[in-house]
Amino acid sequence: MALYNYVNFITACDNKGGIGKNKVLPWKIPEELRYFQSITNGHVVVMGRTTYFSIPENFRPLSNRLNLVLTNDPELLKNDHGYDNLKFFNKNYYTNSSHNKNNIPNYQDHLELFTLSILVRNNPVYCNREIFIIGGEKIYNMYYNLLNRLSLDETIVYDLQIYKIYLTYIDKNYKCDTFFPKITEDFKLTSYSDKKYDEKENVNYRFLKYEKNYTILKVQKRNILILQKILLKKEIID
Numbered sequence: 655m656a657l658y659n660y661v662n663f664i665t666a667c668d669n670k671g672g673i674g675k676n677k678v679l680p681w682k683i684p685e686e687l688r689y690f691q692s693i694t695n696g697h698v699v700v701m702g703r704t705t706y707f708s709i710p711e712n713f714r715p716l717s718n719r720l721n722l723v724l725t726n727d728p729e730l731l732k733n734d735h736g737y738d739n740l741k742f743f744n745k746n747y748y749t750n751s752s753h754n755k756n757n758i759p760n761y762q763d764h765l766e767l768f769t770l771s772i773l774v775r776n777n778p779v780y781c782n783r784e785i786f787i788i789g790g791e792k793i794y795n796m797y798y799n800l801l802n803r804l805s806l807d808e809t810i811v812y813d814l815q816i817y818k819i820y821l822t823y824i825d826k827n828y829k830c831d832t833f834f835p836k837i838t839e840d841f842k843l844t845s846y847s848d849k850k851y852d853e854k855e856n857v858n859y860r861f862l863k864y865e866k867n868y869t870i871l872k873v874q875k876r877n878i879l880i881l882q883k884i885l886l887k888k889e890i891i892d
């Protein structure tokens with residue numbers, strides 16, 4: 655099993671950082687949807703209940719992906735739906751987990767991250783796949799804040815490694831009511847596509863990629879931590 659799972663964000667934003675209006679996407683750009691499909695295919699997608707139910711019924715759960723949907727609705731949390739690739743969850747999903755809570759710093763603060771990590775790592779098909787946080791506003795904000803404030807040491811503890819932001823920049827103001835968080839300086843723009851044009855929307859857009867800016871020194875430190883973690887696990891097994 656991989657030592658950790660990469661966590662990425664994927665979003666499409668208008669030129670004010672807007673992502674949605676009246677609980678749906680304010681634009682319809684088929685190539686953008688195909689791009690989303692190609693990037694997330696075969697991986698884990700994490701979303702809020704509102705975003706999940708904004709997907710047309712015949713397209714949900716998203717196929718060939720593990721759909722993890724955050725909700726506190728007790729009915730949905732029963733997971734009586736018959737889909738193998740759909741789990742409604744919240745931070746209490748593993749209330750009886752045997753995870754050793756005493757060894758973990760800020761346990762209460764980060765229960766959200768543990769639950770996500772365990773859900774993915776316990777899944778026989780998706781345990782080694784990347785995780786994509788796909789929205790909406792509440793979910794982007796929560797994971798962006800939780801993951802970004804972790805030190806490198808902690809990301810290893812949580813088996814999660816924040817990695818990339820895939821952002822489609824749509825050059826128009828759609829007067830949205832929900833927004834992507836402001837991208838902080840620790841992410842660097844590493845690539846962008848040619849300018850594209852959607853005729854029906856009459857709008858230009860580009861696919862951008864940001865990466866978490868780990869300096870070489872930090873990466874070396876992370877590798878040492880990973881090594882320590884392997885040795886520690888070996889000690890426990892032995």
Ligand SMILES: NC(=O)c1ccc[n+]([C@@H]2O[C@H](COP(=O)([O-])OP(=O)(O)OC[C@H]3O[C@@H](n4cnc5c(N)ncnc54)[C@H](OP(=O)(O)O)[C@@H]3O)[C@@H](O)[C@H]2O)c1
Pocket residue numbers: 664665666667672673674675676677678679701702703704705706708724725726727743744745766788789790791792793794796832
């Ligand atoms: N442009 C894009 O790339 C993009 C992508 C995705 C979504 N969107 C847009 O974003 C908008 C929706 O965003 P939103 O912020 O209103 O809704 P959301 O983030 O999709 O979902 C919010 C819901 O998720 C659940 N939730 C949130 N945090 C939770 C937590 N910590 N634990 C358990 N459950 C939690 C709650 O569900 P319960 O009320 O059931 O407890 C909450 O009502 C829509 O307009 C959608 O189209 C845009």
